[in-house]
Amino acid sequence: xxxxxxxxxxxxxxxxxxxxxxxDLRSDLDDETVAGLRRLLLDRLVLVFPDQNLxxxxxxxxxxxxxxxxKHPERPQILEGSAEEVVVITPxxxxxxxxxxxxxxxxxxxxxxSLNMVECAADGGGxxxxxxxxxxxxxxxxxxxxLLDGLTxxxxxxxxxxxNRDEAHFPLVGIxxxxxxxxxxxxxxxxxxxxxxxxxxxxxxxARLQLLxxxxxxxxxxxxxxxxxxxxxxxxxxxYVVPDFEGSRLLYQVTVSAAMPTPLPxxxxxxxxxxxxxxxxxxxx
Numbered sequence: 001x002x003x004x005x006x007x008x009x010x011x012x013x014x015x016x017x018x019x020x021x022x023x024d025l026r027s028d029l030d031d032e033t034v035a036g037l038r039r040l041l042l043d044r045l046v047l048v049f050p051d052q053n054l055x056x057x058x059x060x061x062x063x064x065x066x067x068x069x070x071k072h073p074e075r076p077q078i079l080e081g082s083a084e085e086v087v088v089i090t091p092x093x094x095x096x097x098x099x100x101x102x103x104x105x106x107x108x109x110x111x112x113x114s115l116n117m118v119e120c121a122a123d124g125g126g127x128x129x130x131x132x133x134x135x136x137x138x139x140x141x142x143x144x145x146x147l148l149d150g151l152t153x154x155x156x157x158x159x160x161x162x163x164n165r166d167e168a169h170f171p172l173v174g175i176x177x178x179x180x181x182x183x184x185x186x187x188x189x190x191x192x193x194x195x196x197x198x199x200x201x202x203x204x205x206x207a208r209l210q211l212l213x214x215x216x217x218x219x220x221x222x223x224x225x226x227x228x229x230x231x232x233x234x235x236x237x238x239x240y241v242v243p244d245f246e247g248s249r250l251l252y253q254v255t256v257s258a259a260m261p262t263p264l265p266x267x268x269x270x271x272x273x274x275x276x277x278x279x280x281x282x283x284x285x
Contacts, residue, residue, distance in 0.1 A: 004036045011044070016132040016237070017220040018044040025052050025062050025229060034065045037231075041112070042179050046130045046220060046232040052116075053227035056086045056252050059116045062229070066112050067256035070104050079252065087253040089115070097243040099131070099188035099213045101234050102255065107157060107168045109185065110234045111258025117228045118250040124223075125245025131219040133184040133236045136212045137173065149173045149264050153186065154193035169195060169270075174261025176236065183236050185261050188213050195270045213238060235261055 008021040018040060029037075041047050054062065056079055063069060069085045079086040102110045120126065140148060151173070157166040170185050172194070188210050194202045212218065221242075222230065232239070235258065263269070 004033065004040070009040065012046075012048065012222070013220040015135045015218050015220065016045040016130060017048065017222070018046070019048045019050065021050060023049065025049055025054060026058055029062075029065055038066065038178075041231055041233055042176075045132055045134075045237050046222075046230065048222060049229040049231075050225060051227050052229045054116055054229060056116070056254075059114060059229070059252055059254050060085055063112070063114050063254045063256050066231075067258055070110060070255045070257050085254060089249075089251040089253055091245075091247075091249055095126075095243045096239075096241045099210070099238045099240045100190060101187040101238050103155075103157075103160075103163065103187075103190070104255070104257070105162060105164050107155065107163045107165050108260065109170075109187070110255040113232055113234045113253065113255045115230045116252040116254075117224045117226055117230075118252060119248060120224050120226050121245035121249040122247050123245050125242065126249050127221050127223050127242045127244075128230070129219050129221045129240045129242065130232060131213055131238045131240075133186055133238065134181065135218040136186070136209065137182065137184045139212060139218070145173075148184075149182075150196065150267060152195040152270050153191045154195060155187065155190045156192045158189060171261075171263045171267050171269075173267075174263055176261055177259040182264070183261070184209075185235065187238060233258075 004020065004023065007023045010019045010021075011017065012019055020037075020040070037047070060069060071085065079088050102113055104110050115128070137145065137148065151171070152169050153172040155168045155170065157163050172184060172186065172191075173182060174185050175182055186209060191206070191209075193199070194205065197205065234255070
């Protein structure tokens with residue numbers, strides 16, 4: 001793990017997640033500390049920082065260390081005065097009780113994401129479960145991974161009016177631009193087809209991927225406490241909110257852009273054109 005002097009770092013599960021204690025995220029983090037946190041994030045995929053109690057402005061300042069702040073498609077829930085950067089997450093705005101990764105307005109997966117727990121559910125519910133796309137991919141046999149390596153996943157928008165398009169396609173498997181590691185770019189709620197497969201074949205593979213997504217040995221279930229900040233690499237992590245609570249619950253979300261996974265050398269795109277092009281273009285192939 002990264003050497004972050006003065007901090008206590010503890011793994012939270014065998015597949016992903018680390019808790020970092022003894023670090024004040026309000027402080028002006030130097031380049032060495034930011035680099036160490038980034039290395040730890042790339043390794044463990046999810047970082048938990050308890051007892052931070054950051055304001056929305058402090059959360060934005062923190063995330064700006066890791067990249068350019070992104071707008072988020074949940075426009076009706078933008079925090080007033082935040083220039084479309086801080087998303088307010090409350091029960092009235094809906095609970096994301098589906099396995100998913102987050103997308104920016106052009107329907108490209110977000111880079112690095114953060115959640116700031118302002119107010120927990122009074123009844124103790126509302127845990128978030130994170131799952132590693134690396135572990136799902138690595139659980140397949142070598143021959144099945146060869147099949148996955150050549151597939152194009154069809155991502156479909158499902159009712160979010162804040163996005164600029166409703167369909168996009170990306171290679172199912174790519175190389176992480178910072179680690180060089182192969183893994184899935186997969187969101188169970190949004191990936192609904194594969195270009196190279198017949199519908200019946202897509203259905204079988206999707207059922208398998210969704211089953212693996214829900215296996216506890218690939219995931220981390222985190223029980224929130226007020227004041228906690230959680231960061232994750234959205235390019236390799238799905239998450240799910242457990243809808244077992246009533247009453248108020250308040251979080252702020254800020255995301256930053258990051259380079260997308262690159263296609264495998266052996267991958268052949270189904271059409272020429274922009275990476276992540278609208279699926280409607282496939283009709284011309």
